[in-house]
Amino acid sequence: MTTFQMNIVNYNKTSHYNMVYSLAVKNKFYEDDIYANLNDFSFPPSVIKKYSTINATKSKKNKMMHVLNKHTKELNDEWSVNGLLLFNNTEIIGFLFYNLDKINLSLCEFTFLLIDEENQRKGYGSLLMKHFIEKIIEKPLLIRLKTNEKEKMWYKKFGFQEKNEIIFKDDIEGLTDKKNEYEMLYLLTQSFIDIMVLMKMLVNKRGS
Numbered sequence: 001m002t003t004f005q006m007n008i009v010n011y012n013k014t015s016h017y018n019m020v021y022s023l024a025v026k027n028k029f030y031e032d033d034i035y036a037n038l039n040d041f042s043f044p045p046s047v048i049k050k051y052s053t054i055n056a057t058k059s060k061k062n063k064m065m066h067v068l069n070k071h072t073k074e075l076n077d078e079w080s081v082n083g084l085l086l087f088n089n090t091e092i093i094g095f096l097f098y099n100l101d102k103i104n105l106s107l108c109e110f111t112f113l114l115i116d117e118e119n120q121r122k123g124y125g126s127l128l129m130k131h132f133i134e135k136i137i138e139k140p141l142l143i144r145l146k147t148n149e150k151e152k153m154w155y156k157k158f159g160f161q162e163k164n165e166i167i168f169k170d171d172i173e174g175l176t177d178k179k180n181e182y183e184m185l186y187l188l189t190q191s192f193i194d195i196m197v198l199m200k201m202l203v204n205k206r207g208s
Contacts, residue, residue: 006124007133011083011097013038022087029114033192037081037097037111046160078086078102079109084135086115093119095127098136107174108136110145129158130195133187140191142172146182159186168196 011072015040024034040142068135079099094115101107115124147155163175166186176184188196 005089006127008086008128009085009087011058011095012083013080013081016083016085016092019097020083021091023095024114024117027114027117030112034112037099038083073110073182081143084128084132086124088119092116094124096132098132106140106195108141108143110143124191137189138191139189139191139197142192143187145185145187146173146179147185148182152185153196154181155185162186168194168200171196171200 020038021034023026023029024031078101081097081099081104083095083097085092086096095112096114097112099109099111101109113125113128115128143160145155145160162183162185163169163177166172166175166188169175175186178184180185
């Protein structure tokens, strides 16, 4: 009889990158975006391959690569990559990733959630999401994510809200209704809300 032992661990690039990327490829899940995000925002193989086929002189290619490398460094200076991996014994069956803003310490970008297609509809996505929320709930964070109409209601079960549902929305810089073709949802931790309340009180006190 097979024994199943579920375990959630923090992502470590040295130990986990290859298995995370392999799971993304297996499930055809944003392979290029996963590659870019987990490699300190390096450009994915498809971009490099496409660029290398461009008929350009060596000097033009060197100039372009300099621009790409500069952009990569700027992104890496702004965000830190964090992740949670779900294992069944020693086999990875899912992951969740989020980026923390190094400049605006209250901003968290929810980036990826994947459960292997062979293990879906078993509650594993909810398991990872609950663990993520428990991990960050005490921090003063505004967590935002891009989603679509089909998945929006699933995220709302965990407290995510649309812009028009958020209190103090006019005082929070950066809230948008859409990002490209995706819907935007937000989760405000209680610590973040407390800070917003305090700021609003101070502003009102100065104005009176």
